[in-house]
Amino acid sequence: MGRTSDAPQQLVEAARSLLHDRGYSAIGVAEICERANVRKGSFYYFFPSKQALTVATLRTTWAAERGRWLELLDDEDGLRGLETLFREQAGIQLEHHVSTGSIIGCLYGNLALETGASEADLRSCLREIFDDQSQLVFSALSKAASVGTLSMNRVTMETGRGLIAQLEGAVLLAKLYDDPSRLANLWQQMAGLLGIARS
Amino acid sequence: MGRTSDAPQQLVEAARSLLHDRGYSAIGVAEICERANVRKGSFYYFFPSKQALTVATLRTTWAAERGRWLELLDDEDGLRGLETLFREQAGIQLEHHVSTGSIIGCLYGNLALETGASEADLRSCLREIFDDQSQLVFSALSKAASVGTLSMNRVTMETGRGLIAQLEGAVLLAKLYDDPSRLANLWQQMAGLLGIARS
Known part of the structure; x- marks a missing residue:
């Protein structure tokens, strides 16, 4: 063979x-x-096309990252995992900036803004990835509420999506300014969104 | 003549x-x-180039929008102006969706992710616009704290930038899902960020 x-x-x-x-x-x-x-x-x-390769690229990338998300979110109180996850997201941008001199940004966010209705497969793939991310965050919020570290009224898909939106918006600005320090207080902002003490 | x-x-x-x-x-x-x-x-x-026209386009667009921001933020307690401003930002996306069937998104955010170091003039123009937006939000936060409707510890440029990041991230996701309802609770999320009662 x-x-x-x-x-x-x-x-x-x-x-x-x-x-x-x-x-x-x-x-x-x-x-x-x-x-x-x-x-x-x-x-x-x-x-068959550039679009098909791009979809394969996104699926491969997210499959690897998803494993890491699951690992980090497998904590006891839900919130600690989320904090580690989002601090790591900021850290990835910082490390890339140190090693290459520029902010790499978020592949999914970049493509979300660049592609429209005419790239239906790509759009659908990006929606699946962001749905999955929001769902993983929502599960962590549920766990946090069940052990009493988060108020039950914050356990909604809207809150999960709000954290992902905060991450995407902050990475967008860090990339534009080419400045990873813009992400230094990301978790503080998120703690505000969650109505928990800002550490 | x-x-x-x-x-x-x-x-x-x-x-x-x-x-x-x-x-x-x-x-x-x-x-x-x-x-x-x-x-x-x-x-x-x-x-001289596509980039020069794009810079002129962004400056023209922001000059008009900036007038509206100033008008809305010229309120008595700062927070009410911010709430109206961000609800209007969500409303613009909803109206465009009703009239054309799609989410128009944010021109500045779209270009921020699409352009890199090689388009230096465009990048610098986008930075000026986001600086200006963050500064206008910061001024409103200062006013709110001075009349006692916001805690003084939230009056930082980081908080101003955090609200702009939340707006950009939420618009990015609304555009990807082509769903203006994703912006329905934008102000609620921001109220969380500001540590004020969620209306």
Whole structure:
């Protein structure tokens, strides 16, 4: 049996890097193939379009990150996990800034603003990811209320989405100003949203 | 004396509409000229580049919106003005959804995520606009604290930026889901951030 092709993995990695650097509209299949060192024929053997590769890239990325979210949220009181998770999100931007000199931003947020109704598959994939994130946050809020560390009236999907919105908005501004210190008080803001003591 | 040219104004309006519809990277000078019904020679007579026209478009747009912000924030207790302002921001998205069937989103937020270090003038213009917005919100917070409707410890530029981040993040998600109801509880979330009673 022959070795399986590395091309899909290489294309996904090239797409992830290019999407972060230059966004969706600005890149083309030829450029992705060049970065991946894969021929155009191979691209179309594995993916029908740039959109299809982008969806595969987002699914792969979120599958890995989701594992980390679950791990962090597997705490006893719900809130501590959320705090660690959101502090880590800020930390990722800071680390990237230290190592490369720029803020990497959020791949999902970037694409959410750049894509419209004409990229239906991509949009639907992004909705699934944000739904999943909001649901994971909501579960942590439920756990916190059940052990008494959060008021029951904050346990709503709206609150879960509000925390994700706060994260996305803060990362957007940190990216625009190329300044990770903009994320330093992210958890404080979120604590306000949750009506808990600001640590 | 001859009539002054309408071309700059037509180009700005065409650019605003195209930037909302398709973003910055996806559009070109030829398309903007076609939408504006202006010849390419005229474009380059008034603007050296797509980036220069985009900066002019953002400045024109924010100058008009800024007047409205000042008007709304000119209230007696600061907080009421902020509430009206942010409810109006949600209302604009709802109205646009009713009249066109889609969420228009935030032009500044869209471009903030789509442009990078290579578009230095555009980035600098967006930073000025978000600085100005945060400063206007901060002034309203100061006024609220001075009349006793807000705790003094919330009167920081971080809180001002936090409210703008919440607005941007919530509009991003409303646009992705094409659902203005996602903005229905925006002020409630912000009231949480401000540590005031959620109305």
